[in-house]
Amino acid sequence: MTVPLADGGEIVAALTCEREGLPFAPHEILLVEQVAAALGPTLVLKRAAERGLRERLALHWQAWKRKFTDPSHLSWRIVAGSVAALAVAVLAVPLPHRVSATARVEGAVQRVMSAPQDGYLRQVHVRPGDAVRAGQLLAELSDEDLQWQLRSRQAELAQQENAFADAFARSDRTQAAIAQAKSAEARAQLALVQQQLGRTKVTAPFDGVVIAGDLTQKLGAPLKRSEALFTLSPLQDFRVVLEVDEREIAGVLEGQRARLLLSALPQRPIELLLVRITPVAKTTDGRQRYEVLAQPQDLPAGLRPGLQGVAKIELPDESLGRRWLREGWRAIRYAWWSFV
16 A cells, blocks of 8 residues: 655655555555655655755755746746845835934024123123123123222322322422322223223123023122123024934035924924034944034024934935945944954
8 A cells, every 4th residue: 555645735755555465444544644644744844854055945946946937826926026126126226315413503603701800790681592682781790899999099090180280389390290190090090990890791792692601590609700601692693513423424524415304493494514524523322423513504484593403414325235235244344353
């Protein structure tokens, strides 16, 4: 008795049973057929496990070829061909390539207003976010001591002028010369005090906005000369600072274009022109990033220093396949260099 061994409808071997005497009974034939049904797939698996890699690849290739050439697998061929064509198109056709970077808006010029002299903070007239005009009073320093010095110098000057007039009336040239010299000294000291009084008022040098310096909680505090008080930025002159990841900075060049979308102005993308790439990286959120300075090509209404968003730097078109190949090769080289 011979029973075929099949796997997936394909005969892979045959099982032959022989004996002398009586023929096989029906229940014995059924038992052999059941054993053959289980033995076929087992035999195929055993053969597959014993094959080498090259032989297994060859068998897989033969199976694929049969599917492509068999007319009964037309739908499979259509689907496989479509997927392959789509994969080739995605991997080979150049696509727009953009690098994302976080961005913030700053004033093109940031002017720090510092304390002109030692003193005490008497009054503050502006806070961060306030728009100011050129010449507008920003803060005042205490001038009580200077006012006392002013009155003292004025009295001293008047005294020396009277002494000069008295000596001149008496024709006392010596005393007149002394009084005249002291008058000139008192006049110079008076001018110095008046100049110091003028410096007790801190004014804005140009039209702009206060972007730093909240001194409302420091009224009466002592100030040192050159201590920073406020930071001002022009209202109509901006720059954008992009933070580009170190892995992408190699492809970023000056003169490239970018588009910025601010979280506060999502309805209006802003065109940017990259003007400078800083040579020093800084750590942000655990990653090394380089600052790239960009010039806005248009200024939408509502643009102010401090706004943040995401910029897309436009790089030359590149296929996904080439991009993935480059990044994979770079990762392999770096891993090899690090661990070997």
